[in-house]
Amino acid sequence: NAGVTQTPKFQVLKTGxxxxxxxxxxxNHNSMYWYRQDPGMGLxxxxxxASEGTxxxxxxxxxxNVSRLNKREFSLxxxxxxxxxxxxxxxxxSEGVGAARNIQYFGAGTRxxxx
Amino acid sequence: xxxxxxxxxxxxxxxxAANLPCNHSTISGNEYVYWYRQIHSQGPQYIIHGLKNNETxxxxxxxITEDRKSSTLILPHATLRDTAxxxxxxxxxxxxxxxxxxxxxxx
Numbered sequence: 617n618a619g620v621t622q623t624p625k626f627q628v629l630k631t632g633x634x635x636x637x638x639x640x641x642x643x644n645h646n647s648m649y650w651y652r653q654d655p656g657m658g659l660x661x662x663x664x665x666a667s668e669g670t671x672x673x674x675x676x677x678x679x680x681n682v683s684r685l686n687k688r689e690f691s692l693x694x695x696x697x698x699x700x701x702x703x704x705x706x707x708x709x710s711e712g713v714g715a716a717r718n719i720q721y722f723g724a725g726t727r728x729x730x731x
Numbered sequence: 732x733x734x735x736x737x738x739x740x741x742x743x744x745x746x747x748a749a750n751l752p753c754n755h756s757t758i759s760g761n762e763y764v765y766w767y768r769q770i771h772s773q774g775p776q777y778i779i780h781g782l783k784n785n786e787t788x789x790x791x792x793x794x795i796t797e798d799r800k801s802s803t804l805i806l807p808h809a810t811l812r813d814t815a816x817x818x819x820x821x822x823x824x825x826x827x828x829x830x831x832x833x834x835x836x837x838x
Contacts, residue, residue, distance in 0.1 A: 620774075651828075658818065658828030659775065674825065706774050715763040715822050716782075722774030 618642055622707050622723035629697045629730045637692040637726050639707030647710045648690035649674075649720065650682060652703040659706060665690055666713045697730045704728070735819045740833040749806040751832050753819030756800040762823050764795060766804045768815040769831070775818065778804065809836045 623638045641648065646667045651659040651674075661674030665684040679701060681693045690709075694701060704727050708720040736754040743749040755764060765780040779786055779793045781802075786793045792805040806813055818831040 649826075658830055659826075660828070661825055664825065675827075704772065708774070713824050715761065715824065718763075718765070718822055718824070718826070719777045719780070720767075720775075720826060721777070724774055725772070 620707055620709055620721050620723035622705075622726050624726060625724065626727045627729070629694075629728065631698060631730060633697050633730075634693070634695050635697065636694075637705055637707075637728075638689070639691065639723060640689045641707075641709040641721070642688065643709060643721065644687070645709035645711055645721075646687070647713050647718075648684065649708040649710075650680075650690070650692045651706045651708065652676065652701075653706065653725075654703050662692065662705075664713070697728075699730045702728060702730045734827075735821055735829055737817075737819050737829065737832045739830065740835070742835050742837055743806075743809050745811060745836050745838050746808055749809040749813065749834060749836070751804040751806075751817050751819070751834065752801065753804070754801045755819070755821045758799050758821050759823070762821045764793070764802050765820045765822055765826065766791070766793065767818045767820065767826075767828075768813075769818070770812075770815040775828075778817075809834075811836050811838065 649664040650662040663682040665671045668687045707723045710720045711717045766778040767775040769775045781793045795802045816831040
């Protein structure tokens with residue numbers, strides 16, 4: 617049982633390049649999330665998808681787009697990467713977004729550097 | 732802003748109980764308290780959560796005060812592998828991670 621799988625694990629981009637971070641979960645969860653974590657900081661929510669077919673902005677959505685491709689997959693796209701987007705990106709999933717059942721399971725992260 | 736207040740860092744001896752405090756004095760009646768930890772640079776790991784009653788699972792115990800303004804996470808027999816940053820989060824819908832407590836377990 618893999619849980620939450622993120623690809624790639626590492627990526628280096630030049631300013632202005634684009635890329636898509638992939639996330640897949642095999643727990644039949646309804647809700648999925650993308651976070652970023654800068655050095656020495658807690659995680660900040662970029663976007664989330666409460667259920668298949670819906671997406672909503674989190675705390676720091678600027679510069680990102682997301683796609684909930686199906687129930688399993690939730691991708692994060694950087695259209696024109698900037699050095700300020702250098703960070704570790706985590707994907708997570710949960711049964712739902714209600715407070716009682718919001719146990720989130722996290723992937724191992726994608727370490728992104730933008731030069 | 733759904734804030735909690737935690738000490739920046741704590742130390743605990745291996746084999747002893749680690750008690751991590753969290754202040755959430757403005758918590759509303761519907762908000763749960765969740766605890767996660769992050770070991771080194773791995774993805775956060777869920778530990779436990781509760782609303783008003785004390786909770787226990789195989790990892791830890793959560794003690795919530797009667798007025799719900801604070802809580803304590805207890806790791807009953809800390810091991811070196813429990814060294815991590817521990818996040819106390821109050822939640823209605825979305826997790827909001829603060830700085831957490833950096834817990835170091837010493838041999």
